[in-house]
Amino acid sequence: MKKIALATTALFMLSAGAASAADLAARPYTKAPPPIVSVYNWTGFYVGINGGYASAHKCWDLNAVTGVPVVPAFPEGCHDATGGTVGGQIGYRWQASNWVFGVEAQGNWADLKGSNTSNNLGFATAYTNRTRVDSIGLFTGQVGYAWNTFLLYVKGGAAVTHDKYDAFTNAPFLAFPTGTLFDQASETRWGGVVGVGGEFAFSPNWSLALEYDHLFMGNRNLNFTAAGNLGLPAGSLTRGENIRQDVDMVTARINYRFGGPVVAKY
Numbered sequence: 111m112k113k114i115a116l117a118t119t120a121l122f123m124l125s126a127g128a129a130s131a132a133d134l135a136a137r138p139y140t141k142a143p144p145p146i147v148s149v150y151n152w153t154g155f156y157v158g159i160n161g162g163y164a165s166a167h168k169c170w171d172l173n174a175v176t177g178v179p180v181v182p183a184f185p186e187g188c189h190d191a192t193g194g195t196v197g198g199q200i201g202y203r204w205q206a207s208n209w210v211f212g213v214e215a216q217g218n219w220a221d222l223k224g225s226n227t228s229n230n231l232g233f234a235t236a237y238t239n240r241t242r243v244d245s246i247g248l249f250t251g252q253v254g255y256a257w258n259t260f261l262l263y264v265k266g267g268a269a270v271t272h273d274k275y276d277a278f279t280n281a282p283f284l285a286f287p288t289g290t291l292f293d294q295a296s297e298t299r300w301g302g303v304v305g306v307g308g309e310f311a312f313s314p315n316w317s318l319a320l321e322y323d324h325l326f327m328g329n330r331n332l333n334f335t336a337a338g339n340l341g342l343p344a345g346s347l348t349r350g351e352n353i354r355q356d357v358d359m360v361t362a363r364i365n366y367r368f369g370g371p372v373v374a375k376y
Contacts, residue, residue, distance in 0.1 A: 150259045150311055152205045154369035160321075161196040162361030166222050166271070167354075168241045172230060173331065174350030183352055184230060191224035191241040195359065203252070203367075210261055212252040218361075220246050220271075227280060236280040237292070245272045246359070248303050248323065259311040269303035269325040271357065272296070275332065279340075286340055293334040293348040299355065301327035309365070317365045325357035 167190050171183040197218030203210050222243035227236060247270040254263030276294040279286065307321035331352050338344030 150256070150314075152203045152210045152254075152256055152261060152311075152367075154367045155200075155202050156317075156365045156367040157198070157200045158363055158365035159196070159198050160216070160218070160361040160363040161194070162359065164193065164195045164220060164222055164243075164246065164357060164359040166191040166224070166241065166243050166273075166327075166357045168224065169354045170228075170239050171352040171354075172349060173352050174333075176349070177347050179350075186228045186230055186239060186351075187226045189224040189226035189239070189241065191222040191243055193221040193223055195220040195222070195246060195361070197246070199363065199365070201252075203254075205256065208256050210252070210254040210256050210263065212254070212263075214248070214250050214252060214265070216248040216250075218246045220244055228277070235283040237277050238280055239277050240275065242274040243271055243357070244274065246270070246325075246357070248305075250303060250305070261309040261311075261317075263307055263309070265303075265305045265307070265323075267303060269301050269323075269327065269357075271299050271301075271325070271327060271355070273299060273355070275334070275351075275353070276337070277334070283340060290339050291337045292340045292342060293336050295332045295334045295351070297330060297332055299327050299330055301325055301355075307363075309363075311367075315367050317367065319363040319365065321361050321363060323357075323359045323361075325355075325359070327355035327357060329354045 169188040170186040172186050173180050173183040195218045199214055199216040201212055201214030203212035220243050225238050225240035227238050250265040250267035252263050252265045254261045274296045276291055279290045281288055303323050303325045305321055305323035307319050309317050309319035311317040329352055333350055334348045336342035336344055336346045336348050
């Protein structure tokens with residue numbers, strides 16, 4: 111009888127435990143937190159260096175001889191002064207949503223050279239006109255659109271170049287050998303620039319860019335003075351030239367940006 115009572119009690123306790131377990135609420139489902147995504151921010155000051163290739167297109171029109179006007183101006187021909195350029199830039203950008211705005215100043219040393227034989231057959235001997243561009247400066251505003259660490263931008267503003275000009279003989283003249291320098295001029299020329307570039311940030315502070323710029327440098331009238339050869343007194347007025355100029359420049363750039371943190375988004 112005691113065994114039957116114990117078995118009955120054990121069975122009752124097992125049934126009560128099963129019922130209590132059935133009455134427990136199911137474990138609630140907890141959604142996993144969203145992953146953290148790093149979004150690059152282009153805001154901040156930056157400095158950098160650049161280097162590349164440039165070509166200055168020059169066309170010369172003779173408009174005076176020893177101060178006497180030549181009307182109409184006589185076209186002496188055109189040439190491209192080409193070569194390398196290297197320099198630096200400093201600027202500031204600020205980002206609003208995906209749009210990036212900025213200002214920048216750039217200064218480059220240049221070694222652009224080019225020449226052509228003058229079409230002027232009225233001079234005593236054939237001669238060559240030569241151009242050298244030794245520096246380029248840009249002062250621009252920028253507007254760009256960013257896809258995280260990639261930025262595509264356009265720029266525009268003011269440009270300045272320092273240009274040197276001279277002419278030398280193509281054949282012996284009097285007692286002077288071929289290649290004798292006979293007159294020269296120089297100028298600092300201001301104009302405008304438009305450009306486009308793409309930039310990639312490969313670390314929180316460093317970025318690489320490729321940029322193309324076109325400089326509209328317009329027409330300028332210049333007075334040439336004698337170099338002291340060919341029987342011409344040094345510094346005397348030889349001729350006037352109207353010279354047109356445009357510059358195309360392609361540069362690779364590397365920038366270091368201060369501040370402007372990478373923003374974490376959920």
